Amino acid sequence: MDHFNYHDGALHAEEVPLSRIAAEVGTPVYVYSAATLTRHFGLFRQALDWTEHLVCFAVKANSNLAVLKLMGDMGAGMDVVSGGEYARARAAGVPGDRIVFSGVGKTLAEMRQAIEGGIRQFNIESEPEMRALSELAASMGAEVPVAIRVNPDVDAKTHEKIATGKSENKFGIPIARAREVYAEAARLPGLRVVGVDVHIGSQLTDLEPYRLAYGKVAELTHALRADGHSITRLDLGGGLGIPYRRDNNAPPLPIEYGQVIRDTVGDLGCEIEIEPGRNIVGNAGILLTSVIWLKEGEGRDFLIVDAAMNDLLRPSMYGAHHDIVPVTEPVPGADVRTFDVVGPVCESGDTFQKGAQLPGLAAGDLVAFRSAGAYGAVMASEYNSRPLVPEVLVRGDQFAVIRARPTFEEMLARDTIPEWL
Ligand code: LLP
Secondary structure, eight states, X not given: OOSEEEETTEEEETTEEHHHHHHHXXXXXXXXXXXXXXXXXXXXXXXXXXXXXXXXXXXXXXOOHHHHHHHHHTTOEEEEOSHHHHHHHHHTTOOGGGEEEOOXXXXXXXXXXXXHXXXXXXXXXXXXXXXXXXXXXXXXXXXEEEEEEEEOOOOOOSOGGGBOOSTTSSSSEEGGGHHHHHHHHHHSTTXXXXXXXXXXXXXXXXXXXXXHHHHHHHHHHHHHHHTTOOOOEEEOOOOBOOOOXXXXXXXXXXXXXXXXXXXXXXXXXXXXXXXXXXXXXXXXEEEEEEEEEEEEXXXXXXXXXSOOTTTOOHHHHHOOOOOEEESBOOOTTOOEEEEXXXXXXXXXXXXXXXEEEEEOOOTTOXXXXXXXXXXXXXXXXXXXXOOXXXXXXXXXXXXXXXXXXXOHHHHHHTOOOOTTO
């Protein structure tokens, strides 16, 4: 459920008509609903209310400072994967002891930044990383809490580019070798082993892969405790999918996911961390765009909009589907036309949807790409020298620009022409 609905014939974000945002901010623009974000975060908390837990929002899904502050103020932790994300979480007011640091390629500079700034836990992904972190922490006189990310070799049954829990993926340490790696971790100075970490992929629409993976984590936890480690936390990653289409195939709910966690690891007495990103913010955002031209091609018509692949990369990168809806509510029974919805970028891959069924639209009309709050703005670029798409946050009847569209002057000012040229 989200808060983008038609009222009085016009699509609104909460109580704000999207046409008002388009008129004041221009298009393309991302629009987020605070009420939807709050609701989704609450559902995860509720799903884990049977135990001590921390819901760590995966910052990579949407790293706007206003979004992070909203989450942080509700008590969310943050899962970060770079020094930039760490800086954003801190700037949004999230204390270090609520930040976990994941990622296969943390640099020494990033580790130092997080140790100095405060960190809840590093999720270690390899032995070289573990040894480097130990040496750095010891040299700084610190003892940092660590979990080791294990790769359970489970098929998450999702798109190959976002599956992370198979042995062929670059993530984590093979679960079969985990005991040996934990033994080394326990011997190394500067590290304090606190838990086990796993994340098997993104946009999961089936709970069985979770059940399998978490079952393996439970077994490992017993074995590690028998080896003398104190395992007090389990970081179970993120990945719960969202409905991208308004049909009856909705993925499982957070409450059902929470039950799988309870069934598999609930009796271990561990604090549970989870790292949802998409499920919290995906359906809390839309990309609002204007029709530039209707172009009649041979055998097909094109709806050319002012958003492009650089603003929302998912369709061209993963073949992802985003529902496209007109901002003016279609009258029941109105004629629909079939369009290929495309952007202005000079690549055929700049296609959002082929064969979209939409009511009669004209140049200047507004349409919205739904489910665009996660992995939308964060993956945008300035390809074709198109200004980075701005972001707006709505709460009730108010809205604010939370990232402004850069001017051409600002874009050009980042380049330097050397004096010898
Ligand atoms: N934790 C870790 C360690 C991750 O790598 C990820 C996502 C998450 C949590 C959050 O997963 P979520 O709950 O959002 O599914 N750009 C792709 C998705 C890449 C996901 C990468 N890792 C897309 O647009 O579908």
